[in-house]
Structures are given as structure tokens and as C-alpha cells.
Amino acid sequence: MSGAIGILNSEKAKFLTGVSLAALALACCISSPAWAGTYPAGSDAALRAAIQSANADGDANATIYMTGSFSISTATLPIPTKPITIDTNGFVLSNTYDATALTTRGALTIQQSTGALVPVTFSGTLVGANAGAAATTAGQIGAVVSATTFTNQGSIRGGNGGGAGGAGASGGAGVRVLTGSSLTNNGIIVGGDSTSAGGGAGVSYGNAIGGPNTILNIGTIRGGNGPTNGITAGVGILAQGGTAGQIVNSGTIEGGTGAAAIGASSGTLSLDIVNSGTIRAGTGQANAIDRSAATTGKVTLELQPGSIIEGNIIAGVTPTTDVLRLGGTGSDSDSFDVSAIGAAQQYRNFDTFEKTGTSTWLLTGVGTATTDWTIYDGTLLIGDHSAPASVIGDITNFGTLGGSGTIFGDVSNSGTVAPGNSIGTLTISGNYIGNGGTLAIESVLGGDASPTDRLVVTGNTSGTTNVRVTNLGGTGAQTVEGIKIVDVGGTSAGSFSLLGDYVFQGDQAVVGGAYAYRLYQNGVSTPGDGDWYLRSDLAFPGAASGPLYQPGVPLYEAYPQLLLALNGLSTLQQRIGDHYWRDDGKATSAKGLDNVWLRTEGTHAEIEPDSATTVGSYDYDMFKLEGGLDGELYQDQGGRLIGGLTVHYGTVSGNIDSLYGNGDIDTTGVGLGATLTWYGDNGFYADAQSQVTWFDSDLTSDLVDGAMESGNNGFGYALGIETGRRFSASGPWSITPQAQLVYSSVDFDTFNDRFGARVSLDDGDSLVGRLGLALDREEQVQRADGETALTKFYGIANLYGEFLDGTAVTVSGLGFENRNDPVWAGLAFGGSYRWSGDRYQLYGEVAAKSSLKDFADSYALSGTAGLRVKW
Template structure:
């Protein structure tokens, strides 16, 4: 009972005591709320007195004390820290805490304390953390009236802010040495944040810090995803930086490893150490500067408003995107630039002194156009264009090696100067896929920096001089070496001195092996009489190897094929290279060890194997030029002449068509029908121009119908009739092709469809007169050995008048003299053969024949048989056809010959109304054009 009374008394006294003190009470014991001991909790409410003038000062050495100041509650203390905690304690403030007289609003005197503020804390220093491992979370307001708003100097402390912090001076937040952590989620910090030395971490995701953030020495980490700060200085040792949003108004300084994907920075100065800056977004308004050491800068997106500058060291700059509005300045050291696929540089690229390397990869001319210059600086520098197209060649300066590879192109819109003031010269190389392109209207050169030194160009790709009206010039002041590359030029394929693009090599040597590709720019072809058309010029003592250039393509214009020559015929032209459509009559002596090779004979349609370039060892006048006709010229030159031969073979003579006079019996209408088949092997050769030769055969058939026959009492008879024929001439064509006589040129195939009318008069003693008019419609198919395949059409009108008078030599033999005159008129349509527009000026042709026919007559089995021998002298009177190319160059084909023909035949009446006749002939020339032919004929006549 006594014990219960004592306990009740203590409760009453305790209740009386709390009310007397204030609204701050202990909630876990009967201890003093203003001097809480370990493990005690203190709660301050808005009850009177409010504000409470007493400080809360945890007992020295205490820990795990918990203090809570409720919303509406206030502590206003003079002459002391308003709240002081010792170790591992917590303070939660939703009210107001203030201390006057320069004392701290909250003092975290020990280690491991935690402050969470959503209210207001004011003091000389708003929050003072002298111990280590203290944590402050501020979502309210902290103000320092005589110092920092928050000062956590004990080390290894943290501050999370989304409220307001301000100090009396420039410093709002001060950390000491140690591994401190600072997080800015929002709100405002008026002044600077200084983390001090140590491995500090700072994370900014929102809010505003009006002053600088400094992290001091040791390896610090900074991350910013939002918000705004005045500036950032990370200090010495290996720091890391990440920014994806927000703004650093001023400078980011003294960083080491930085990643920027967004946000805005005023300027960046990485200062010392081996810096890395990786930018894939955001904006740097000013310069990005890296200090000494081996620095690495990568720009894949975003904007840098100023320059990228590095100091001494082996530095690396990689650009794959983004926009650099200033210049890239690489300074001393063996630096590397890689610009790949994207991005823009508006200023200049200056690699600085020492031996540097720059690679421009996967870039277009539009991307590179804004860049003011690409300067290798002093040293032995290498520039590589890798799958890149570039112009503005004068921007590329002070490079000792320039390489084009993987489909790169460099437009020569000015001079490319190789080397610097120290090295003096340099080299340009093109791989097999790359192109050096002339710009129309620009006289460009590749030369050394130092006058008198020789630049070097090695070409495994293409030097393209086309596109400027055959007036482009590229000068190499030094050595040119072909490594299987190509020189492309436009040329007006005409006579000597015609316009052509030109590669000029000055002072040096033209060596290696290059291919020449020529595009005809409207030339109609003409004979070159002197040097020809210059495409490569060696000046100022330059020399050229004999095999430096060759021309794999066939270059044709008009009737000519052009070949590439080293050396002209004029003085001083020995080292130049020319296109010529002629060769000398007597070939000049070849360079020892380099004999000229003949053109191999080709099958029609097969690709042509060209000889190497022709070398003229010394200037030499020639008595006359020998034209180099292309293979098509001989084929086309044979068209008209072979068409005549086809019509002539179709017409032939009276006896080949109708057999014998004795077979012409009956009178009235439809007295008889006849038909025959014929074939002829032909070897005809013509002169003039390409001297075409047709070696083939002609075969066909012919049908005739007597329409009406008049028999007179005096034994004279007349008959008229119609005939229709088809014949085909097919064979090879040879000629004066590529300056070689009798060279295989192609083939010719002509189809002829003929209609004609005839009148035959037979007298009492079987003398006869026969007249024929025949029109042949022609279709000619021409193929050259170079693959040309063209067709044309035309007509041939043939008129013939012949007669014969048999003289009896006994009862069975007669000798019949004969005479015949034939006139032919051929007209062929023009066509385009892919090189020129081809037309024909056909000559009228006249042929005469004188013949003798020895015939025997006998019966066999009651059937009349008439064998015979014949001999003819044929005279084809001379004439000239012309094949005209583009209305200008005309190539003549001359015809005219005298030939002997020998034959034997037989005519026999095998039935009363049916007769057969056959003949075999051989023809050979005796003067004029070459003619050889074997002819066979088999006919039948039926009397109705």
C-alpha cells in the first residue's frame, strides 16, 4: 500500500514539473528535455512558452537522442547553439529554430547525426556539423547570419537539399575534408557549395545554386540531371563528371573524366591530368579546354559554342556528331583526330606541332564545307580521307601525307600544297576505290610547300579530269606514279590539237602503270597528221616511262579508232602522251626491249585485245599518215558492194534463169513456169579507205512465170513474164582495220527479196534478146569484232539487156557469141552505230559481159539433151561508194575489175512438158579488184 502511494506522488510531481518547464518534454523517461541523455526523445510543441528561449543540449557523450520540433513550435535561443546533439542522434524540425549572437541554430557536435528540416533554422551558422558522418536533409529554410548556411566540416557527411539555404557571405554550404555527399533535388542555395578535399560526391537534379560548386582535391564525382549552378570546380586528382540536364552558368573546371549527354555549361576547362570528355548531347556555350597530359575528347552530339583546345600531350579528338562552332586546336604532341560520319565544325582544325594523324571518315562535302581549314601544323603529319567526299582543297595545309581510301573523293578546286616549312613536301595517295576530281573552270595543282622540291602522287584509283568541256588541267609539280589507277579525260576526238583535258607533270617523273579512259566530247573523228591530241604533258624537264600509260578501252570517233602514243613528232614532245588516229607509214624504231605488239585477230564479237601504248622514240616526220580505221568501217564499207553482188547473182544471165532457147515453146497465156536454186561462194576485195573484203556465200531461189507468148508465122516469138526471188549473202569481212591490211573486222548478213519483169525475143535461128528489170529490197545486219551489231535497209534496182546469136559448127555443134549490159542503182538507209551517224553515198554501177557458148545437141532415149561449155569476160566499170560519218568524214570504197568466168552445163527435156537445166562456173579476176567465185545453178521449166 505504501509503495502505491509513493508512485502516485511521483506522477503528480512529474506532471507539475512538465507544465512548469515549457512545451518541450521527454517522451521516453522522466529526464530533462533540455539536456536529454542517451536514448531519450524530446518533443517540442507550440504550447507556451513559444518561442521557447531555452536551448536543447544533449548530455555530453550521449547518443541516440531524438529531438522533434513540431510545426508551429519555436526555439529562440540567445548566447548558445539552439540545438546541440552529440552522437548518432536525430533532429526533426518542422518548426522554427534560431540562435542569436553568432551561435549555430543546430550544432551536430558529434558523429553520425541526422537532421531533417522542413521548417526554419537560423543562426550565425545555420547548421554546424563538427563531427563526421553527419547527414542533413533540408526541405525547409536554413540561414547563416554570420557564416555558412550549412557547415559540415567533420568529413564523410551528407547534405540533401530541396529547400533554401543561404549564408551571410559567399559561402552557403561548406564541407570539410572527407568523403562527403551533396544532393540538390530542388530549392535554392544562395552562394557557393564547397565540398573540400576528399572523395566527394555531388548530385544535382533540380533547384538553383547561385554560386560555385567546388569539390577540392582527391577523386570526386559530380552528376547533374537538372537544376542550375553558378559554376563547378572539381579539383585535383582523378574526378568524374556526368551531366544529362540542367545548367552550369559559368565554368566547369578541373574535371578529369567527364560525360555530357545533355544540359548546358558556360565553358569547360579540364586543366591538368589525362582528361576524358565524352559529349553526346547538351550545350557548351564557350570553349572546351583540356590541359596537359594525354587527353581524349569525344563529340557525338550537342553544341560547343567556342573552341576545343588541348595543350601538350598525345591528345585524341573524335567527332561523330554534334556541332563545334569554334575551332579544334590540338597544340603540341602527336595528336589524333577522328571525324566519323556526322557533326559540323565551323571553325578550323589545327593539329599543332609534332607528328599528328587526322582521319575524315564517312563524311560528305556538305558536312565538311563549313570547316575553315584543316591544318596539320609542323611535323610529319598524316591526313586520311576514308569514304569521304571533300572539296575546298586549299583548306588542307601542312600535311606530309594525304591518303584517299574506301571510295573517297577530293575535288580539286584549287591547289593542294603538301608539306610544311620544315618538311618542305609530301605525298598524295589514292587507293583503288578513290577519286581525285577536277572542278570545271579551275586550274588546279598539287605541289610542294617549298619551291624546288617535288611533291609525289601515287594513283591506284581515279584521277577524273572530265566535266569541264575538255579544258580541265591538273598540274603535279613533282612525281606521278600509277599503281594500276585510271586517268579519265574528256577529249574532242578530231584532228591534231583538238581540245582535251590534260594531266601536266612538271620537273618530276611519270612512272608506274596507269590506264587512260577517254570520253569523246562531240568529236566527229579526223586524221591526226602531226602530234595528235595531247592528254599528258611533261614539262620543265619531266620524263615519262614508256609503259606509264595504256588505254584498255577502244576509243572511236567517226571512222577512226584512236590509240595512245608516247611522244609526238614535233620537237620537245618525246615525253608527252597523245591520242592519234594515224600511224607513220614507216614505223619509227621501237624503244629497246619494248617492241610494239600487233593486234591479235579476233573472232566477231570477241573483246579486242589492244596493244600497249605506241612509243615514238624520237621526233620524226613521216611522209604521210596512215589512218587507223575502226573495225566497223570495213564492215560498213562492204554493205553497198555486197548488196550489188547479191542482186547480180540473183539476176545472173538468161540461160541461168530459163535454161535454153529450145525450151521456150508454146504460145498464148501462161505458157510456162520456171524456177531455180543457186549458190555462190564469194571472195570479193575492194580498194580505197578500209579496203573491205567479203568472204562468204550467196544462196537463194527464183521463180518465174511466162504471162504471154506471141508466136509469129516467121518463127519469131516474144514472151513476157514476172519473176520473184529470195537470196541471202552471209560471210566474214576483213579490211584495213587498225592499220592492218586484211584484218578480220566483223561479219555481214544481207537478205534480198526481189521482184522483176522480163521480155525475151527468140528468132528463127534461136538468136535471142533478153531484157530484165528487177528491184531487190535489202536488209543488212552488220557485226563488228568489237561487238557492234546494227542493221539497215535499202533497195537495189538492176536492169539487164543481153543477146546471143548461135552459129552452127556442124549438125550438132553451135557456137553462140553473147553480150550483156547491166546497170545497178543501190540506195541504203543511214543509221547510228553507237559511235557516229552513218550514211552512204552510193555510186551507180555498170557491168558488161562478153561471152562464148559452145553447145552440143543430141537425143538420148528420145529426150533432147543440150550440154555446153561457156566462157565470159566480165567488166565491172570503176566507181566509188562513200561511207560518211557524222556528215563529215567520208571513207571511200572503190570497185572495178575485169574477170574471166568458165563454166559447163546441160539442159534436157526429161518429159514432154518438163525440162531440167544445171550449170557450174568458176570466176577469177584478171585485173582490178580481186574476185574469186564458184557458182552452182539448178533449174526446172514446165510447159503448160
């Protein structure tokens, strides 16, 4: 069974009680239930009886609460067999002084039984017995813990030494931890005082028979006062007798007057100290952590963010494996002055220097001692802009090494080297060895003089290193020499490979604004310097140069052209056929809004721009579905006025070809419009159209995994006027000269692409004129059902002209223009079929047009078909 000591009485009450001033919780690896047996105790005898009663009862836990202050006699307490909590209830628990057991017995002694370690929690006031005014012996220990996990939530104090003086009249320890026990202190532990000898240690521990001892301090541990205090007397924590264990401190550990905070007296140490709190030497003592000459073994000191050490730290005098470690987790950060390391400095005799944990530590000061650092995790910065630093020694990096200081030694990089803290230069006054690690560079990507991180290696480089570049808001620019990120003073045999945003012509490239940068070894004007540069240039040195634009730019340049294509207007014939004309060339009477129509249109186009910045060519496929309702609004002797309302839906999918990267644009548009058409009895007509369209677009590059922009919203409107006159020719033939002018304007929401480049529209307007000549033939045919139907076939030749200068966009402040050939010509053929007294009409057209400048390179093929129903 497991065992521990507590206080209790034979009377039992069922209720849940809180832990107060002196509580002993025993949890023999059993989870605490909701209910516990509760027992009062007001004397030593009642306490013993309560423990026995609790052991015998069936409750999983027991709580003993004191009803008055009393002392425990020298007789051994019963060993608890279950978790027990002792609540002093505001009273004081002490013991009868036992001069025969000053090192083995305390006011509370928690003994090991068979089985697992016993968890014990104490809350309240516990005082070791004083030796007495006439005594020459030591004070009693406050608590002795053996093979137990002990937690203090109250106040424990060792007894004072004898008042008669003498070397043996030392203060008693607050807590003595033995045989593989662990101590967690959330309260106060203080050693007893002495008037003639040393004060008692706050915590004395060692003789780790059952495994390493562990001390976790969140509260305060302080040594007692005494005239002979030093590194073994009056210390906050005393490690002795071959101690192996760990001290984790986030509270305060301090020595009594003249004493160290942590001391070691004898034996072979294997001591691990982790500090994020305060470790303070007592008044009059220079050393916060020290060890006597009789100790051997190693000490590991880990400093975590928040650590304060007041006094020197003395590791082993002879070279061993003493470790100084900078640790911590999460996003915590702190700084450490490397000038404090050295034989006559605060941190003495350490052999190994490490950075662990995910925290960030900034090294400041100028190092004078050799400190070979190994970075296992987290970030170690060698100085920054406000606190430059230098270290002497080699650095082996598996985490992140950064800063703006100097390393007088070699660096082996298996992790990340990040010069600067923001923008800065890290200097290695030695050699750099890349072991597959990463060089992280922050740069304001622009021209040659761009602010940037830089790694300076005065010696040689070797091995392989990946380079990751982060753009700090640079809008890009064309470089000449490039942005130098690695400066090599010796032999430049190392290989640096860029981890870019995409791959261009087999090379990784990183994006800055409208530009893309690749990594090159050697300068343009200094081809043998061995340095490494970022260049936004198309070609290698010696070849034809030009800017290298990022893969989104061709898409953004072509984007408004595709929106204009979807925003265009049809001709009158394409929209509704010819159902308002009679075969004699006069307007057909139509009362009210009594015609509904629906048509589809499809287009395939291949475009090679007349002028472009980045677009080589593009093609698109467009689909439109348009419907409307129209009818007569006005009639007089000269003709009729027809009005209509329309709705439309369309899609356009474009493929962009460019030296800088191909891509796709997919746009969907929905909108509505209105029409107003005059049909004169003399054959003249005038057709006015207006429409508005809302767009939604996705832009993707073939070189990038994912969209450059998704769901970009746009808006367009178009106004058109078409006029013509129909002239009767021979028989069923007629000729219609016509002209059309369409103004179209599109816009899209300004956006930041996936690389942070700002994209906006500068010009999205178009004004296209069309001159056409149509030749058509109408005739009546007899249907099988005896009704007469009217058929029409026509052909039309068109000449198109663009009067404006094309479209333009801005990408991170840089303009990109695109203009198609201004003059096009085309042919179209179509027909219609009307039957059932002109109640139904089918109509359609196929057309082809081409640029007159590049006939085979820029063309469009289209077709439309519609149905009109009159009721």
C-alpha cells in the same frame, strides 16, 4: 540475364502497341515477335509491379503504357529480363530528386546485369529532377545508361541546377552513357540550365570499361545554358574519363550559350567523330570541337557530304595522330576549303589527312599548311574550273586524285590520277611516282590542238603508270606532233602505258572517230622533251607517216561492196534454163502460170580493189537459193510473153584484209522479185527483172573482242534488162549474141559503232553492163524407158563493164571510197536435161570471171543448179 528498366502494371492485355512519348524497349538479342504482353501503369508502384509481372509472364516482349504522369522514387527499379517497351502515352515520366546520386542516377537509370548488352528504346518525355530554388546542388541527369544500347525517340532533358547558386549548382546532363554503351538519338536531348555555374551536357559519356561507347545522332543534342560554360560545361557532348568511342552525327549537335558543341574534359582520348550533319558552337563560343589541356590521345574527325561545322576544331596541341578525314559513300559529293587548315584557322593541330569512302570531295582554296594526304578510296579533286585550289604536301593515292589545281609536293600513285574535272590540267610541283596506278585522261580526240586533260609534273617521273583515255565526242583527225597529255619538267624516267581499245602492231591504241591513237614519248619536233603524246600516225617519228585508222574502217568501206554482190541479178539462162525454146528456135507455147522452179547458186570471189582507202583486198563466199512461178501471159503470131514471181534467200560471208586490221562481214538477205520475158518466134528475146532484198549484217574485227556492229539492217533493189537473139548454125548448133544491163542500189541503216564512230552510206549504186556470145548444142536422146529427152550444152564468153564510180561511206565525217576494177571478162559452161514431154528440166552452169587489169588478183568462181517442173 540482361537487364534494363521500364514501366508496367500487373494487369495484362494482349495487343500490339506503338511506341509513343516515353518508351523503353529491351531486346536481349531476341527478335521481337508479333505479339507482346501489354500492361498499364499509373504510379511508381504500378511500374515496379508491371516489370516484375512482365518478367514472369511467358511473352517474349512486353509493353507498358502510362495512364498518368508520375515520378520514380529513389529505390532501384527491378531489372527487366526481356524486351520491354514503355509508352508514356502523352504523360511525363520524372524522378524524385536524389542529391546523393547526381552522377550515377537519373530519372531513368538503365543498369547492367549479367549477359549481353540490353537494347532499350525510349519514346516520350523524360525530365530529370531540378535541384530546387533553394538548392546549391546540380540538377538530376535525365537518363543514365550503362552497358546498354539505348535509343531515344522522344525528349530527354536534364534537371536545372539549384536556384541558390554556387559552383556546384550546375545543370544535369540529358543522358549519361557509361560502360561501353551506345546511344542512338532520333529525338531531342538537352542538358539542364544553371544560373550560377555551367549548364549540363546534352550527353556525357566516358569510363568505357566494357568497350567503346558509340553515339549515333539523327536528331538534336544540345547543352544547357550557364554563365561558366566552355569546353567542359554546357557542351552538346562531353567526352570524359579516358573516352574511347565514336560519335556519328547526321543531325545537330550544339553547345549551350558560350559552350562548344563537343568537348573533352580529361583522360586519354581515342575519339572518332563522323559528321554529315551540323556541329555548332554555342553563342559566344569560337570553338565547335575542343579539348581541355588535361586530355591526351587522338581525335579523328571525318567529314561526310552535307557536313556543316560552325566554329573551330581544336585537335591535340602536341603532334600526335589526330586525323582529318573526308569520307562518305555512294555518289555523294561536297567541297572543302583547304585554306581553313592551319594553326590559326578553323581546323587546327591535325597531323594526318585522309580521303576514304566512295564519295567525291573537291578541295578549294589555297592551302598554307602542310597537309600530306592519303587517298584510300573515292575521289579527291584539287580544284576545278570554277574553284582553283592548291595544297602543300605529298599525296599517296590508292583511290582517285583529280582536279585542276596544284600540288606542292610529291605524288605517289597506286590508284587513279584524273587531271581536270572534265577537261583540265593538274599540276604536280614536285615528283611523280607511278606504283602501277592509272592516269585517266579525258580528251576530245582530234588534231594536235584537241582539248584534253593534262598532267604537268615540274619535277621527275618514275615508276610505271597505265593510261586510260576517254574520248569526249572527238571525231578524230590526223596529228602531227600529237596531243600532249603528260608534260615533264625534270627527268622523264617514268613509264606510261596506254590501256587502249585494241592492239595494233603490238601497241595499244584508242579510237576517236575514224582514227586510232597510240601513246608516244617525246615530241616529233622536240625528240628529247620527255613528254607523252597521243598520235594518230602509222609510223614512229622519222619513218613514213600516214593516218592510223581504227579497225572498223576497212569493214565499213567494204560493206556496200558485199551488199552489192548479194544484190546482183542472174542471167536468163542461169535463172530458168531454156525451157521456153523449141529446138527449131521458136518459143514454146505455155498456157497460164504452170511452171515452178528452184535453183541454188554459190560463188567464191577474191577481190583486190582498183582504188581503196583502207581495204587491201577481200574475199567472200556467197550462197543463194531462188525459186519462182511463171507462165504465159500473152501470145500472138510473133511470140509469147512470160511473167513470173520470185522469192530468194542468200548469204554472203566476207573476209576483209587491211593494214589497219582484218575482219569479217556476215550478211543474210531475203527478198522477192518479178520477171517479164518476151520470146519471139524469130529467136529474139528480152528479159526484164526486178527484185528487192532486205539485209541483216554483222561486222566484226579480228583486233577487237566483240562485234563492231551487230544486226545492222539494209535494203537493196535491182533492175535488169537482158536481150539477145538466137541464130541457128550448122545442125544442132546455135549462136546467141546477148547484152545485159543491171542497175543495183543498196543502203544500210546509219549506226554508231562500238567506239561511238558514226557510220553512214554515201554511195551504194552500181551499173554493170554485160556483152556475151553463147554457143550451144541441142540434141534428142532416147531414154531407157523409150521416151525422148532433150539435152543442151553451151558455152558463153562474157565481157563486163562497171559504169559508176564505186561505193563510198562516211565514218565520223570522213569519207572512204572503194572501187573494183571496172572491166572483167569471163567464161561459163552449162547444160540442161529435159524429159517426160518437157515436164521436168534439170539445168546448171559453172562460170569463172576475172578482172582484165589484175587477172590473178581479182576473180570469181560460181556455179548454179536448178530444177523446173511443169504441171
